[in-house]
Amino acid sequence: MKLKIPPLVITIVFGLFMYLLAAFLPVGYFEFFGRNYLMYLLFFLAFLIGAISLWQFFSSNTSIDPRTPSKVTKLVSSGLYQYSRNPMYLALLLLLLAWGLYLGNAFNTLLAAGFVYYMNSFQIIPEEEALTNMFGKEYQKYCVMVRRWF
Numbered sequence: 001m002k003l004k005i006p007p008l009v010i011t012i013v014f015g016l017f018m019y020l021l022a023a024f025l026p027v028g029y030f031e032f033f034g035r036n037y038l039m040y041l042l043f044f045l046a047f048l049i050g051a052i053s054l055w056q057f058f059s060s061n062t063s064i065d066p067r068t069p070s071k072v073t074k075l076v077s078s079g080l081y082q083y084s085r086n087p088m089y090l091a092l093l094l095l096l097l098a099w100g101l102y103l104g105n106a107f108n109t110l111l112a113a114g115f116v117y118y119m120n121s122f123q124i125i126p127e128e129e130a131l132t133n134m135f136g137k138e139y140q141k142y143c144v145m146v147r148r149w150f
Helices: 007-024 035-059 087-103 108-135 137-145
Strands: none
Touching: 007 087, 007 108, 035 087, 087 108, 108 137
C-alpha cells in the first residue's frame, strides 16, 4: 500500500472540511422539502451498509484493516459484496452525504466528490493491486462482475 491513513480518519477529515466550508462560506445554503428525511435515510443506509459489510468480514474471519491487505485470508464476494466491491467505503460516503445535508451547504457535494476521488486514487486502487496479487484471476473476475462503488 502506498498510503496508510485509515479510511475512518480520512472520512473525519473530509467531514471537518465540510463543517468549515458550511460555517465560513457565506453562500450555498439550501433548504428543500424532505431534506431532513433524506438526511436520516442516508444516515440509516450508511449505518446499515457499514454494519452488514463489517459483519460479513468478521464472519469470514478476515481482516477489515485496509492498510494491511496481507492479513486478508479470504475474498468476500457474497452478500453486499456481490453488488459493491467497497460497501464499507460506500457507507462512509453516504455518511458524508448525510452530514452535508445536515450542514445545508450545496458546496459540500464537491467535498463528497473529492472524497470519492481520494478514496479511488489512494485507497482503493492500491488495495485492488494487492488483492490481485493475492487472489489472482479469482479477484480479476470478481472486479469484472462487480462495480467498485455501487
